[in-house]
Amino acid sequence: MTVLVANDVAPAVRGHLKRWFIELKPNVFVGTLNVRTEKKVLDFVLHHAAPEFGMLIVTSAPNCQGYLVRRIGPEGKTGRKEINLSGIPLIAESWIDPENIPF
Numbered sequence: 001m002t003v004l005v006a007n008d009v010a011p012a013v014r015g016h017l018k019r020w021f022i023e024l025k026p027n028v029f030v031g032t033l034n035v036r037t038e039k040k041v042l043d044f045v046l047h048h049a050a051p052e053f054g055m056l057i058v059t060s061a062p063n064c065q066g067y068l069v070r071r072i073g074p075e076g077k078t079g080r081k082e083i084n085l086s087g088i089p090l091i092a093e094s095w096i097d098p099e100n101i102p103f
Contacts, residue, residue: 002038004029006045007054007073013045046072056091065089 004017006027014023020041021029033041038059045055054073061068069089071082081092 001030001032001060003058005056008050008052009045010048010050013048016044016048017041042072 002021004021006014006017006029009017009027014027017023017029020033020037021031023029042057046053049055052073055071057070057072059068059070060066065088067089069082069091083090083092
């Protein structure tokens, strides 16, 4: 299973994503793709995306959590940071002190 959360996507790209995914909410897509199709879809989205485009991708993976988290695009746009705590991928939403990461 693959979950895409896309920011600032053109309507044409959203329409293209709807060929393979269902759109649960605006810019939140869920579907099941094989690795080859997923790569082609992501390549298409990246090729047609605006420079300020950002996307969070959660895919099934053969690891102990059962998923893999990837982010594409500028980090500062969403205000969230990815951290890896003892091999567990986490998404931190905000920091009290950006210079002092608590983990």
